[in-house]
Every structure is written in C-alpha cells, then in structure tokens.
Amino acid sequence: MASPTLTSPATTPAGPAGNTPAGAPAVAALPPAADERPRNLMPMGVLLLSASGTMFFGALVAAYLHLRDVTEPWPPEGVKLDLYLGNLLIITMALSAVTVEWACFALRRGDRRQSSAALGVTIGLGVAFLNLLSYTADQVPFDAASHPYGLVVTALVMLLGIAVGIGVGFVTLTLLRVSGRQLSAAEPSQLRATACYWHFTVAASIAVWYTVAILK
Amino acid sequence: MTATAPSTIGSTGTGSQRGASDEAAGPATGAGWWVTTADHKRLGVLFLVGALLFLVVGAAVGALLRTELAREGVDLDVQYGRLLSLHSTVATLLFLVPAWIGMASWLVPLQIGASRVAFPRLHALALWLFLLGGTMLLAAYVLGRPFFDLAEGLPRPGPDQGANEATGLAIMGMALVAVSTLLAAMDLVVTVLKLRTKGLTLVRLPMFSWSVLITCLALLLATPVFLAGLALLYLDRHFGGDLFVGNPAGNAVWRHTLWLFGRPDAFLVLLPGLGAACDIVATHSRRPLLGEGAARQAMVAFAVLSFATWAAGPGVADALVLPTYSVPTALAALPVAMVALVLLGSVVKGRPELHVSLLFVSGFLLLTGLGALNAGVAAAVGVEGRPWATGHLHVVGFGAPTMLLFAALYHWAPKMTGRHPSAKLAGTSFLGLFGGFALLGLGSYLLGYDGGPARLQDYDFTAGATTFNPLAFLGGLLVLLGLVTFALDFVRIAVLRAGEEAAGDPYEGLTLEWATSSPPPPQNFETVPEVRSAQPLLDQRTPVQSGSRG
Structure with missing residues (x-):
C-alpha cells in the first residue's frame, strides 16, 4: 500500500502512463524519465476535428437545401452544371482515397519507398x-x-477547396517525414492521421457533389 | 507536507527537474517566457487572464449602459445600440467559454495524472487565436457597429452596410475565436481520453474533468455550425450580395446556424461549472460525492438536451429556463436540478468545512433558484418585454455560471499560486458578485413585471423605471466591485507572493491534483499515486476501505 506521504523527492519520477509505487527507492544519478508518449494521439485529434468538419459542411449543405426549398427559381435560369467535370472531380478524389490507404499499408509492412510513392500520387491527385x-x-x-444559389454553391466550392488544400499540405508534410525516416511501421500515427483527414475531405467532396450535382 | 513554492503562478523549475514533457514549454525564464510557452499551466492562466480582461470590458460597458437607464438626462443616443451589441457579444463569446477552457487547460492534466496536454503547441495556437480574435472583435466596435450581433441575431440592413469595415473585422474576430475553441476542445478531449494515468478509468474521472470532456465534445459539434454561418455571411458581404440583409430565407439560415451554436453554448457554459461544483463540494465535505453516478449521467443528459434547445423559439431567455416554448428545453432543467440535489445531499451527509468556494457554489444555487422562481411567476402572470428577459439572462444565463467559475478559481487558487487567498477579500468578492447579479436581475425582473418597454433605451422614466433601474445599476456596480476585489486578491497572492503559503494538499483533497506540490512543478508530478477508485487520495488516507469506492 502506498505511503500517506503524497510527494517525496526520494522516489523515482514517473510519467503519466507509469505508476511508480510511492516509496520506491530513487536512482539519484539518473535524470527524470522521459514521458512515454501514448500512441494514436494525432489520429484521435484528427478524427475529432473531422467530426467538426462534418458538422461544418453539414451546416452548409443544410443551408443549401433550405434555400433551395424557399427560393424560386432554383437553380437560377440559365444555370446548367457540367456533370462531366463534376464526375471527374469525384473520381479523382475517390482514387486518392485508395492511394492514401496504399501508403498506410506499405508503411505498416515497413516499405518506406512504396509508401512515399503512394503519398506522392495522393498529392498529385489532390x-x-x-x-x-x-x-x-x-x-x-x-x-x-x-442569387442565393450562387452564394451557397460558391461557399461550398471554396471551402471544399480550402479543406483539400490543407489536406495536400498535410500529406506533403507526412511524405517528407516518411522519406526522412521519421515515420515507420512502429510509429505510423501521423500517416494514420493524414489518412483520416484525407478520407474526411473525400467524404466532404462526395457530399458537396451529391448536393449540388445530383440533388440540385 | 510543505509547499515547495516556485515563484509564480505558472511554474518554474531547475533544469534537472524539467521533464521531457516540458521541451515544448519554452524557456523557463526571460522576456518571452509567457509568450513562447506551451506549458498547459501557463496557457491556462493566460486563457483565464484574457477572458477576465474581456469580462472587465464587458462589465464596464454594461455599467455605462445602465447609467443611461438609471438617470434621466444621460443620453448615449446612437451609441447605445453599439455598446449594447458589444456588451452582449463579449459576454457571449469572450468570457465564459474561454475562461472554462483556461481553467480546464490548467487543471485537467493535473486531475488525470498527466504531465501535459496532448498537443501543447496546438493549445498555444488556440490561446493566441483567442486573444487575437477577441482583440479584433473589440477593435471592430471601435470602428463602428457591426451589422449583426449574437444577441439580436438577425443581420440588420443599415445605411453603411456595404462599406462597414467593422462587420468584416467582427466576422473575422468571431471566426478566430471559434477556431480557437475548436482546437482547445479537441486537445482537451484527446488529453482526457489518451493521457489518463493507469487505473483512472472514465467513470473514475474527477467530476470537473468529466464535465470538461462532455462539454468539449458538445462544443466540437456545435461550434462548426456557427463557423459555417460566419463563412456564408462573410462571402455574402465580400461578393456584395444581399442574402443576409432583408431576405427572409437568408435570415432563417443565419438564425439557425446561430441557434445551433448559441443555444447549446448558453447551457454548456454551465456544465464545467457543475463539474467543478461537484469536486468542490466533495472536497470540502470530506467524502465522496453522494450519487456520483447520477451526477455523471445528468451531465451527459444536459449536454444532449442542450442541442434540443435549438428549436426553443426566437428569444434567448426562452431557451434557458421555463417558461419555454419547447419540451426539450424544459427537460434540460432537470439534470441541473439533479446535480443540485447531489450537491446538497453531499453537504448534508458530509462534514463540510466552510470555504469561500462553497459560498460561491451556494450563490450559484441561490441565483438559479431566483431564476426558477421568477420563471414560475412569469409563467403565471404572463410577462413580455425586454427587461424581464434581460434580468433572466443576467441571473440564470450569466450570473449562475460565473459564480461557479469564481468558486473554481478560489477553490484551486492555493494549487495555482502556492498561496491562500485572503478570506476578507474573497468574501468581499463573493458579496459583490452575488449581490450584484441578484440586484441586477431583481431590478430587471421587477421592471418587467411593471410593464417595462420592449426596448430598454425607450424608457420614459415612469415611477417604476426610476425605482428599479437604479437597483439594477447598483447591481452592475457591485459586480464591478467583486471583479476588482478578486483581481486585487489574485495579484496579491500570484504576483506579489503575499499571503499564507499553501501546502500541496491544503484541504485533504480526494483527487490527483492535490498529490503534488503547490504550485505544481513543470512536470506536474514527482510520482503519481496509484488509482483504484474515483478518490485515490482518500484511498491512501484510509487504506482499509480502499478499493471499495468507485
């Protein structure tokens, strides 16, 4: 049982993950132990921010649908969206979801070169x-x-572009770290976080495309 | 156990004491110490100082507004609307949420036995975004009156709306504050979920950390909706559109994006306070909280129901406590009542020692009771108009959570500063804040029952107005007095290092933050006690019963 004395300079320091029993003998010559950094901090953080991003784009889509219901004509006369370009955009993003997973798979197997190549392709697609x-x-x-249509579609497109732009930057940073041997099969958390964020941008792209091009 | 007291409210330490977690904390000394820091304790203090400074601005503006209402002949003319908008925006956006984030940034890692937050540099970014955004928001009001605000909601058409620089600056300021909230909330959630010490399961979390977890999860869902509304508003203005000016469809979009953020937000500012109150009462009652599980569930229910208040109706006051338009809003009051019962039960069953933080908690209960009583009266006699709603907002929406924030500040002051606050100054601060909010609310409530006009600035100084407005004005002055006294006390103990030194565990506390020195060293703990229940320090003191709790 631990001693009632709560702090004692003559005990071994411990990080947040470790519980050194109070009263354990100190090793005076050694510096304090470094924190054991828990795994998957960054993927969890990105996952939470992606949930926020989903609410963000959800609100914009809801605004689009509301304005569509109360505004006549919708879309304004003379507006005809090119489905060909829209479909090409979605195919590009869908392909990039595969390549970013390829990068994760390769790093898990310890194949840094293939992981870097996959990240490079993802950047290119982005x-x-x-x-x-x-x-x-x-x-x-x-x-x-x-027209309200113009405003809300412009907002959706611009903000989606910003989200994907941030994603491209994130993937580039991860590529540099993979190439520089800072990420490995044992420490893949930044790559996993990058993949989480990239999948969010793919989902947001599909949602925007479906709203503007299919639901109209 | 004696306090090993580093010299300031943040933390210092010799090089050999600094753990690896403090690599990101910036230099321990020097001019850039507070600017470059990524230490959660310093960041928390800076968040708190920033929020309290914004509160002082908001309170001073509020007092100025009250001078027009208290005395005939004082006429702020067109500036009244601008100042009212500033007052409500500061109160809504720049005080309570950032202050709780500051308190959580400081306290949560200590309560969960961690040496840092999950993303220290991101947390520092959140702090500076908040300070920058808040300053931009204030600067916007120096330039002019933005053509929208958070209290009135709907953007108003105006003669200079096309070239109103204040509006653009206000939108950018609000967006930065919202992004800051998102980043800090994300960091706190990851900190609680991933950095808890061994044995500290989620159901054993201290109540404040539990409430922070719930609050931050809700903020992560509510805040982006507000950001989306701001983005649409900004683009509409930037491209010269008119969707948000006089267009009912655009107004509906703005209203709902604002509500889906603002309505939960109005409730969520109370949630960390409830968690803090639970920890305070348990500590000073010297016993585990009575009905701790029920309190945890009530907090989750409160957060979920706060989203349902989105559909409450057009008035903010309608969304707070009865009388209300919607059943979910009425239901949101029940979890608060449940937590209040838990607090009272714990005090009755425990061996409470009087502490000023308990006074603030009782002030919260009394203000909430005053609000509930007036809600009942209003429902019975049928009150309409702005004064009653103003009173209700100041009592229930703002005063009650503010009492809990100050309860938390006084409770954890010895841990933060290494010194005990002055009992006299703390008592004066309590009297100022509690009496101030009570009088402020009472004056407005009575004016409402007296049939006050819909717009406060339209008073014709009838007998009722001349009686009740000065009452509210006096309340505003008392609030300012409470704030000044609090500031004096904290400058005295934190900066001047006066006052009685505090031990590491001055209250015989129950949770992990009391297991380290006051103030804590840079790495927070030399050793983290073993956790086998929700009250690990009580387990250490009473080993026979250990393991039977939590």
Whole structure:
C-alpha cells in the first residue's frame, strides 16, 4: 500500500502512463524519465476535428437545401452544371482515397519507398482536384452576389477547396517525414492521421457533389 | 507536507527537474517566457487572464449602459445600440467559454495524472487565436457597429452596410475565436481520453474533468455550425450580395446556424461549472460525492438536451429556463436540478468545512433558484418585454455560471499560486458578485413585471423605471466591485507572493491534483499515486476501505 506521504523527492519520477509505487527507492544519478508518449494521439485529434468538419459542411449543405426549398427559381435560369467535370472531380478524389490507404499499408509492412510513392500520387491527385475545381468554378455561369444559389454553391466550392488544400499540405508534410525516416511501421500515427483527414475531405467532396450535382 | 513554492503562478523549475514533457514549454525564464510557452499551466492562466480582461470590458460597458437607464438626462443616443451589441457579444463569446477552457487547460492534466496536454503547441495556437480574435472583435466596435450581433441575431440592413469595415473585422474576430475553441476542445478531449494515468478509468474521472470532456465534445459539434454561418455571411458581404440583409430565407439560415451554436453554448457554459461544483463540494465535505453516478449521467443528459434547445423559439431567455416554448428545453432543467440535489445531499451527509468556494457554489444555487422562481411567476402572470428577459439572462444565463467559475478559481487558487487567498477579500468578492447579479436581475425582473418597454433605451422614466433601474445599476456596480476585489486578491497572492503559503494538499483533497506540490512543478508530478477508485487520495488516507469506492 502506498505511503500517506503524497510527494517525496526520494522516489523515482514517473510519467503519466507509469505508476511508480510511492516509496520506491530513487536512482539519484539518473535524470527524470522521459514521458512515454501514448500512441494514436494525432489520429484521435484528427478524427475529432473531422467530426467538426462534418458538422461544418453539414451546416452548409443544410443551408443549401433550405434555400433551395424557399427560393424560386432554383437553380437560377440559365444555370446548367457540367456533370462531366463534376464526375471527374469525384473520381479523382475517390482514387486518392485508395492511394492514401496504399501508403498506410506499405508503411505498416515497413516499405518506406512504396509508401512515399503512394503519398506522392495522393498529392498529385489532390493538386489535380484543386486545379479542376478551380477550372470548374471559372466556367459556371453565375456569381456569388447574383442569387442565393450562387452564394451557397460558391461557399461550398471554396471551402471544399480550402479543406483539400490543407489536406495536400498535410500529406506533403507526412511524405517528407516518411522519406526522412521519421515515420515507420512502429510509429505510423501521423500517416494514420493524414489518412483520416484525407478520407474526411473525400467524404466532404462526395457530399458537396451529391448536393449540388445530383440533388440540385 | 510543505509547499515547495516556485515563484509564480505558472511554474518554474531547475533544469534537472524539467521533464521531457516540458521541451515544448519554452524557456523557463526571460522576456518571452509567457509568450513562447506551451506549458498547459501557463496557457491556462493566460486563457483565464484574457477572458477576465474581456469580462472587465464587458462589465464596464454594461455599467455605462445602465447609467443611461438609471438617470434621466444621460443620453448615449446612437451609441447605445453599439455598446449594447458589444456588451452582449463579449459576454457571449469572450468570457465564459474561454475562461472554462483556461481553467480546464490548467487543471485537467493535473486531475488525470498527466504531465501535459496532448498537443501543447496546438493549445498555444488556440490561446493566441483567442486573444487575437477577441482583440479584433473589440477593435471592430471601435470602428463602428457591426451589422449583426449574437444577441439580436438577425443581420440588420443599415445605411453603411456595404462599406462597414467593422462587420468584416467582427466576422473575422468571431471566426478566430471559434477556431480557437475548436482546437482547445479537441486537445482537451484527446488529453482526457489518451493521457489518463493507469487505473483512472472514465467513470473514475474527477467530476470537473468529466464535465470538461462532455462539454468539449458538445462544443466540437456545435461550434462548426456557427463557423459555417460566419463563412456564408462573410462571402455574402465580400461578393456584395444581399442574402443576409432583408431576405427572409437568408435570415432563417443565419438564425439557425446561430441557434445551433448559441443555444447549446448558453447551457454548456454551465456544465464545467457543475463539474467543478461537484469536486468542490466533495472536497470540502470530506467524502465522496453522494450519487456520483447520477451526477455523471445528468451531465451527459444536459449536454444532449442542450442541442434540443435549438428549436426553443426566437428569444434567448426562452431557451434557458421555463417558461419555454419547447419540451426539450424544459427537460434540460432537470439534470441541473439533479446535480443540485447531489450537491446538497453531499453537504448534508458530509462534514463540510466552510470555504469561500462553497459560498460561491451556494450563490450559484441561490441565483438559479431566483431564476426558477421568477420563471414560475412569469409563467403565471404572463410577462413580455425586454427587461424581464434581460434580468433572466443576467441571473440564470450569466450570473449562475460565473459564480461557479469564481468558486473554481478560489477553490484551486492555493494549487495555482502556492498561496491562500485572503478570506476578507474573497468574501468581499463573493458579496459583490452575488449581490450584484441578484440586484441586477431583481431590478430587471421587477421592471418587467411593471410593464417595462420592449426596448430598454425607450424608457420614459415612469415611477417604476426610476425605482428599479437604479437597483439594477447598483447591481452592475457591485459586480464591478467583486471583479476588482478578486483581481486585487489574485495579484496579491500570484504576483506579489503575499499571503499564507499553501501546502500541496491544503484541504485533504480526494483527487490527483492535490498529490503534488503547490504550485505544481513543470512536470506536474514527482510520482503519481496509484488509482483504484474515483478518490485515490482518500484511498491512501484510509487504506482499509480502499478499493471499495468507485
């Protein structure tokens, strides 16, 4: 049983994960033990922020649906979205979901080169998506100020672009760390977190596409 | 056990004492000490100081508003609306939530036996975003009146709305504060879920940490909706649209994004306070909380029901306590009543020692009771108009959670500073804050029963107004007095290092934060006691019964 004395300089320090019984003999010559960093901190953090992101895009989609119900005409006359470009955008993002998982799989097996290649392809697909999204936004025959439709679609597209842009940055950082041997099969948590975030952006892209192109 | 008292409210330590967790904490000395820090204790203190400074601004503006209402002849004219908007925005966004985040940043790692938060640098980013966003928000009101606010809700058309720089700055400021809330909430949730010491299961979490976990999860879901509304509002203005000005469809979108954030938020500012009150009462009653499991479940129910208040109706006061438009809103009062019963039961069954934090907890119960009583009266006699709602907001929505925040500050002050606060100053602060909120509410309630006008600035100084408005004005002054006294006390013990030194465990506490020195060393603990129940320190003192609790 532990001693009633709660703190004692003559005991061995312990990190948050370790419970050294009070009264254990101290090793005076050694510095305090380093914290044992728990695993999966970053994936959990990203998962929570992705839940917030889902609420964020959910609110925008809800605003779109509400405005659609109370505004006539919807979409404004003369607006016809190019489904071809929209479908291409979604296919690009869906492919990138596969490549980011490929990167995770490769790192788990200790194959750093293949993991780096997969992350590189993911970045390429992300940049291609952003490029095509920008092109699509330039082509649409409306602006944000002309009609509620213009505002809410512009908001969805711009904010989705920002989310994917952040994702591309995140994947690039992870690629650098994988290439620099800072991530490995034993310490893959940043790559897992990157994959979580990337899947969120894929889901958000699909939600935006379904709302604007299918539900209209 | 004596206090090993480093020199300031944050923490210091010699190089050999600094653990690996403090690599991110920045230099221990020097001019940039507080600026570059990533230590959760210093970040918590900075969050608290920032929130309290914003509170002082909001309270001072509130007192200024009351001067117009208290005395005939004082006329703020068009500035009245601008100041009222500032007052309500500061109170809603810049005080209670950031203050609880600060308290949680400081305390939660200590309560769970951790040496740090999960993402120290991200937490530091959240702090600076909050301070920057809050400053931008205040600066917006210096430039002019933004054409929307959180109290009135609906964006108003105005002659200068197209070129109103204040509106753009206010939107950016609010967005930064919202992002700061999200980051800090995420970090606190991960900290609680992943950094708990061995043996500290979720059901053994101290009540404050439990309430922080629930609150942060709810904030992670509610805040993004507000951000989405701000994004639409900003884009509409940026592109020169008119969706949010005079368009009913746009107004509905804004109203619902605001409500889905603001309604839970109005309740969630109380939730960490309830958790803190449970820990305070258990500590000073010297016994485990009576009905601890029920209190935990009540807090979860409270958070869930707070989202249901989204559909409560157009008035914020309607969403707080009865009378109300919706059944879920009425139900949200039940978990609070449950926790109040747990608190009272624990005091009755325990051996309570009077401490100023208990006074603040009783102040919370009394203010809540005053609000409930007036809600009942209002339901019976049928009161309409702004004054009653103003009183209700100041008593139930703002005063009651503020009492709990100050209860927490005084309870954990010895741990934070290594010194005991002055009993006289603490008592004066309690009298100022409790008496102030009570008078502020009472004056407004009575004015409401007297048939006060819909808009406060439209008074014609009838007999009722001249009697009741000065009462509310006096209440505002008392609140300011309470704040000043509190500030003096904390400057005295934290900066001047005056006052009686505090031991590591001055109250014979039950939870882990009392198992380290006051203030804690940089790595928080030399050793973390073994946890086999929700009251690990009580287990150490009474080994025979250990394992039978929690």
